[in-house]
Amino acid sequence: MRGDTGFPRADAEHDFLRARRRQVLSRLAAWLRREPDDVNIMLPFDEVVAALGRQSERRLGLQVIRLDSIVGSVDRTRDFDRRFRPTSVRVRERWQRLALAQRRGESVPPIEVYRIGDLHFVNDGHHRVSVAHALGLRTIDAYVTEVRTKLDPYGVRHRGDLIVKDYRRIFLERVPLVGQARAAVVMSDPWDYAELGESIEAWGFRLMQDEGRFSDRAVIAQRWFAEEFTPVVGMLRQADLVGERTEAEAYLVVSGERYRLIRTHRWSDEVVNALRDRMRS
Structure with a gap:
């Protein structure tokens, strides 16, 4: 001793x-x-x-x-x-x-x-x-x-880390991603989870309007990840628009700029390239 x-x-x-x-x-x-x-x-x-x-x-x-x-x-x-x-x-x-x-x-x-x-x-x-x-x-x-x-405590070192975990828990209640999709969508700023949740719910509302039928939160979350997030992140990587951010952070930033600068909810190579040029200039 x-x-x-x-x-x-x-x-x-x-x-x-x-x-x-x-x-x-x-x-x-x-x-x-x-x-x-x-x-x-x-x-x-x-x-x-x-x-x-x-x-x-x-x-x-x-x-x-x-x-x-x-x-x-x-x-x-x-x-x-x-x-x-x-x-x-x-x-x-x-x-x-x-x-x-x-x-x-x-x-x-x-x-x-x-x-x-x-x-x-x-x-x-x-x-x-x-x-x-x-x-x-x-x-x-x-x-x-x-x-x-519901969430594992990985990454919790200080009291301030609980804010991010709390917002992520609420986000996953609104957008119940599972498996690989759940692990892929990660934010550093807790408020980004709130903004992304709003964005996904709006995406799901537009989807239901286009298809004329109701989809629950689990279905919307699954389809958003497969039909929106995954292909868009692929385009963002090709256009070198991810940088030091997480993929989810890059998606949120660029999707917001897409509507502000180009006034569209569409994604295409042309839209991504236009965003790249306008954001860099």
């Missing part, structure tokens, strides 16, 4: 002071680097579930989990930072008591966590996680409850 002098009580006190000092230095470093305010804030479980959309949950029982997979909390997001370093002296007494027990080799009960994908959120045992980090441990025993969500 770190800082082992042979006097467990003194070592436990030093463990806490070291953890507090690192939390303060980390916050200062983030400020000097002008990083986002949420870079050192642990993820709130309820906000993550709301953004991703809860489907179900099941108990998995006692498991050994990696400490670095624990990224959030159910209700203690103000007492510890993202790496479970204490943010104030308020937790000191209980923290040091647990650190002392660990150093004396006493039995410490497992924590309780929720699992979303490969991320874990503490329901009970925040101080135990914090002490384990401070003592340099890599794993911890935990009773795990798995929560399944």
